[in-house]
Amino acid sequence: MSPTSTLPTVTRASSEVLAEAAKGTDSTFQLLYFPLHGRGELVRNLLAYSGAHWEELAVDWPVQKPKTPFQVAPVVYEHTASGSVLELAESNAIERYLSRKYNLLGSNIWEENLVNQYYHNAEGLIQAFALRVVGAAPEARIDEANRFYAEVLSKFVSIHEDHLKQNGDNGHYVGNSTTLADLKVVQTLDRILLLVPKGGVPVPISKELTPSLWKVKEAVERNASYASWKKSQRSQDLNANTKARFQF
Ligand SMILES: N[C@@H](CCC(=O)N[C@@H](CS)C(=O)NCC(=O)O)C(=O)O
Structure with a gap:
């Protein structure tokens, strides 16, 4: 239907x-x-x-x-x-x-506050990416992406790897289960990993380079219905449409 x-x-x-x-x-x-x-x-x-x-x-x-x-x-x-x-x-x-x-805001007011902090910090990253890389003129995009990776993303990575280690490096920002913070950061990193300028260098986000962040991504992706959504044709089409829309 x-x-x-x-x-x-x-x-x-x-x-x-x-x-x-x-x-x-x-x-x-x-x-x-x-x-x-x-x-x-x-x-x-x-x-x-x-x-x-x-x-x-x-x-x-x-x-x-x-x-x-x-x-x-x-x-x-x-x-x-x-x-x-x-x-x-x-x-x-x-x-x-x-x-x-769906109980993704932590288990008390303090945890909810932490979830909100990580959420908004990731929002800052995605906005900077949108402004500096997605919004760059096509001929400047590779340089802008390289600058973004070196100046903005690397700082985010180092700060967030520290926070994740302080939470026991367990694949979660808050407590020991997935929250909105984890989903927001994974969505943010996925967007940056999707929109790589043609001919540009690989995004410095990987299991080897950013192990604690990668654990968050893996923990989210272990969820069966999330994994099945990401594998779906619709989700693949959204990847392709988003790349095409912004000429990546
Ligand atoms: N603050 C709103 C912004 C929503 C928004 O700007 N949506 C755009 C698409 S991303 C839209 O509906 N554009 C069509 C229009 O304005 O007619 C939100 O976060 O939901």
Whole structure:
């Protein structure tokens, strides 16, 4: 069956009713986002990692845009087992909502604070990459990438390898299980590893060069439903579309 582009009818109810509906972990989800990684990648990864049942809505943007909360994507529609439809907007808010629902924010307020710190630090890295490398003129891209690897990425690596060692070098930033922090950093590194300028040097991220970060990547990738999502044709297509979109 081909995916529908019709947006579901959202449940309008009091905050108490919606909060009750939001408690369920047996919901199904529909994601509205473009056929690119972009701001949809971590949302997709979280849905996959959590083993949630989810699908993508077909995009008919001129029709859908005015019906979304902020006229931008991603938007996630959560269909709860009790029959409510919850509308989730803003990628960071969606990521945190899914993380709370599927216990990926640590086990107490302090751990949640640590998760948030690592999350936002990785966000800084991806923004610098977007600005300096993705946004570079094609003829300057190799030089910009080399400078980014040497000046920005190497600093991130050295700081994060230290933090990971302080947590016991166990493949996790916080405690001894995967959190949003791990998923965010893995998504960030995967993006940098995907978008390598043609003819450029390899990204200095590997099992040998960045062993503690690599353990985080391996721990996330051991999750069966995440691994199966990453192997899927759709995920491969998103890699290809993202490279093509930014001319890598
Ligand atoms: N702050 C928003 C930004 C969303 C956003 O800018 N989405 C872009 C795609 S990455 C979009 O919907 N562009 C189409 C449009 O503006 O019509 C978020 O993080 O979700």
